[in-house]
Amino acid sequence: MPGRGGGSAKRKRSGGGDDRSGGRGRRKQWRGAGNGQMGGQGIILTCNRGKEKRAANELVDLLVETAERLHPELDLETLPVSVKTRPPAPSTTEGGEEGAREEVDMDELANGGPSTSVSTRVAQPEEGEENEAQQQQEAPAVAPRADDIEAELRAELAGLKENKGKSARVQGPSKGRNAADQEAKFAPPFRIVETGTECLIYIQFHPALDPFELTYGLLEEVERTGEARSRIISRLTPVCGFASATQGGIEHLARQYLGRWFKEGGEGTFKIEPRIRSNNTLARNMIIDTVASFIPKDGRYRAELKAPELWVAVEVHKAQAALGVCRDFLRYAKLNPLELATAVRGRRDAEAGHEGEEGKDGVVNAAPAGEA
Secondary structure, X not given: OHHHHHHHHHHHHHOOOOOOOOHHHHHHHOEOOOOOOOOOOEEEXXXXXXXXXXXXXXXXHHHHHHHHHHOOOOOHHXXXXXXEOOOOOXXXXXXXXXXXXXXXXXXXXXXXXXXXXXXXXXOXXXXXXXXXXXXXXXXXXXXXXXXXXXXXXXXXXXXXXXXXXXXXXXXXXXXXXXXXXXXXXXXXXXXXXXXXXXXXXXXXXXXXXXXXXXXXXXXXXXXXXXXXXXXXXXXXXXXXXXXXXXHHHHHHHHXXXXXXXXXXXXXXXXXXXXXXXXXXXXXXXXXXHHHHOOOOOOOEEXXXXXXXXXXXXXXXXXXXXXXXXXXXXXXXXXXXXXXXXXXXXXXXXHHHHHHOOOOHHHOOOOOOOOOO
């Protein structure tokens, strides 16, 4: 039918004629199990009610574009299945969570990660590693420094970039055992995890990608263009990792991740904002006091509720808790792309109107020569 064909052509033209974002086939491959277990690092997304799947697909498309723009040398289709997580958890915590193994595959992360449950199993050492494992178990557990973790991640990312040209790119359906074996070596950069809660969805990141970098890369592009690229995506909250929704779990998250932003001897303003969904065991004030107790006391950090430099988000959903620290919270309209785009267009319209007060259609009449 002409109408249907014309609509199809129009959709193709609107997409630019290429498949830079991966398309529906890639998004389907990246969809998680949908069991509500969030884990690893990623972005907690809020969206319009009833539009959760569509919002998740649109965000994955935008994240792929952002990742390819920021890291054109990185092949998103050849990321390894297993890399070191960021950052490795200590062997034990006060809340009872067991430490994460140094290497963890993406399937396990999609089901909540090693630190989301008290009953998480620990990998058994192989025969040749028993002595080494025993020595590590006897050594005291020391939390890694944030600087060391970031340096290790940079080295890992550099290794992935070097291997991009050496690894064969897998395209289309698998053909034969060799193709299947090759596909098994790679993990998707993003996975969509359905939370079972209205207006809430989680995008889990491959450990080689930084959710904070991609979040700000996306928001900077919205600020530059004034276009949100989606009408249903609301707030983006990048998070470092998850733990159980207990006081011990909150302590574990604060101890493990706050050092990345709050340095000894540093200074700045901050605000701690808990968001509690489907959980009636954690009190807001307890979360604030617990997180604040891990901010360095020898520095000059102070609480600022109106315009903080650092926004500490503590997301509690059912039996899980996550933590993330964001900068420029108000500049980027509370990390809401749609509101940011609206604000940017409003400022530009106001500036254009001010400049065009003396001329029609927004054109300012030039001053005669010699006048200053």
